[in-house]
Amino acid sequence: MRVKFGVNLRKVKTGAEIYIIIFQLSALLPTLYMYLISGYPYLMTRSGVHLFLFDVGISALPRWEALLLSMLYRGTSSETATYFAMLGFALLVGLVAANVLKGKPRTAIISRIVFAVLIFSDLLFRLLPIHCNQAMSPAMNVIGFVIRLACLALVALDLIAHRRKPAEN
Amino acid sequence: MRETKFNMNALVLVVIIFSAITFFATIQLMNMSDMQALNDSYPVEGTNVVVRHSTLIPYGIYEGEYEATSVLKVEGNFGDDWGVALVGNTLIINEYTHTNFNLWLCQLVRVDLNTYEKTVMYRDTMLRGKCASGELVCLTDYLEPSNQPATNGLCQLYALSSGEFRAGEVCATVLYLDPNTGEELYRVRDDEAVDVEVLETRYLARTLEEVRG
Numbered sequence: 001m002r003v004k005f006g007v008n009l010r011k012v013k014t015g016a017e018i019y020i021i022i023f024q025l026s027a028l029l030p031t032l033y034m035y036l037i038s039g040y041p042y043l044m045t046r047s048g049v050h051l052f053l054f055d056v057g058i059s060a061l062p063r064w065e066a067l068l069l070s071m072l073y074r075g076t077s078s079e080t081a082t083y084f085a086m087l088g089f090a091l092l093v094g095l096v097a098a099n100v101l102k103g104k105p106r107t108a109i110i111s112r113i114v115f116a117v118l119i120f121s122d123l124l125f126r127l128l129p130i131h132c133n134q135a136m137s138p139a140m141n142v143i144g145f146v147i148r149l150a151c152l153a154l155v156a157l158d159l160i161a162h163r164r165k166p167a168e169n
Numbered sequence: 170m171r172e173t174k175f176n177m178n179a180l181v182l183v184v185i186i187f188s189a190i191t192f193f194a195t196i197q198l199m200n201m202s203d204m205q206a207l208n209d210s211y212p213v214e215g216t217n218v219v220v221r222h223s224t225l226i227p228y229g230i231y232e233g234e235y236e237a238t239s240v241l242k243v244e245g246n247f248g249d250d251w252g253v254a255l256v257g258n259t260l261i262i263n264e265y266t267h268t269n270f271n272l273w274l275c276q277l278v279r280v281d282l283n284t285y286e287k288t289v290m291y292r293d294t295m296l297r298g299k300c301a302s303g304e305l306v307c308l309t310d311y312l313e314p315s316n317q318p319a320t321n322g323l324c325q326l327y328a329l330s331s332g333e334f335r336a337g338e339v340c341a342t343v344l345y346l347d348p349n350t351g352e353e354l355y356r357v358r359d360d361e362a363v364d365v366e367v368l369e370t371r372y373l374a375r376t377l378e379e380v381r382g
Contacts, residue, residue: 024177028184033322034270035188041271045317054322058329070330079270079323080192087185094178135329 015154016112020097022151027090029057034083059136059144062122067132112158119152211249216282220247230280242285252298254305256351258282263296272323273313279351297368302376304354305346314339314363339363343372355381
């Protein structure tokens with residue numbers, strides 16, 4: 001038995017699935033910048049769309065993940081390791097989500113609740129006046145917060161729709 | 170997601186495989202950082218060791234002044250350009266490292282000239298000389314301005330997990346070390362100290378007591 005959830009993009013994707021896509025895109029955006037400067041190092045000294053996308057991607061990632069990636073970068077002095085860690089984690093989350101979000105009804109609901117709690121705690125963490133929240137520019141902090149808030153809304157819509165239609169589920 | 174035509178997991182997997190191939194071709198096979206031919210030797214005063222930078226032989230600290238007979242003791246890109254300190258039989262010197270995308274980093278290391286054992290004292294720190302009262306003056310929590318932190322996204326990522334760096338800004342703390350023991354004596358936050366003239370007039374030309382006062 002399948003559970004029906006709220007957001008239904010072209011009757012294919014639920015809110016939580018769209019959240020996973022946004023999460024994976026957030027990991028792909030910074031890697032685009034890193035990939036570009038690996039071939040054209042002079043781009044490091046230029047501002048542009050590539051830098052903007054990098055900033056958006058990093059600020060849209062869960063802050064704890066960005067922190068871990070930064071620690072990995074400082075520890076290994078290797079952008080290549082950071083690059084593949086970022087993509088590898090995005091793939092891992094995508095694969096797990098592909099199984100749990102459309103799995104058994106109970107698993108699908110619990111996974112959405114877990115996502116909602118994680119996103120909500122991430123939003124609270126971003127409000128703390130600590131260094132990692134000030135490392136990015138204020139504009140990027142706002143953009144990142146809005147993206148994560150939208151993700152929380154998507155997952156919440158799923159859960160609300162599920163509560164409103166208990167008989168159908 | 171499994172039954173949709175456009176699958177993000179597949180896209181991420183393709184990017185990983187494609188990147189792995191191209192990264193190993195561009196970054197791992199060609200060392201992009203070592204493009205200049207050079208052969209320089211910098212003898213360290215009061216010792217029998219030489220800091221050597223050469224395209225032909227590994228960079229490092231060599232024992233013996235003559236190139237033909239000198240022996241590599243510690244491998245690494247050391248620099249005595251901003252000063253080097255000899256504490257007893259221990260050398261305190263800058264070591265330059267870089268990430269594989271060429272973000273240049275500097276760390277202060279201690280090299281025991283008996284055993285030639287290298288120990289990192291402070292990361293992201295550069296020894297800049299001695300002040301008027303003889304203490305070692307270093308810049309710490311410092312990313313070289315040549316890394317262009319204002320436009321370099323990698324600097325921002327590097328800064329994210331640090332308590333001191335601020336992305337998009339050149340920032341530094343001036344650190345005073347005891348020239349005899351290498352112990353930390355004093356530190357003061359001053360982002361302007363990155364400027365050579367400011368460092369010279371505000372810190373190197375004055376005694377530690379004057380700076381403290």
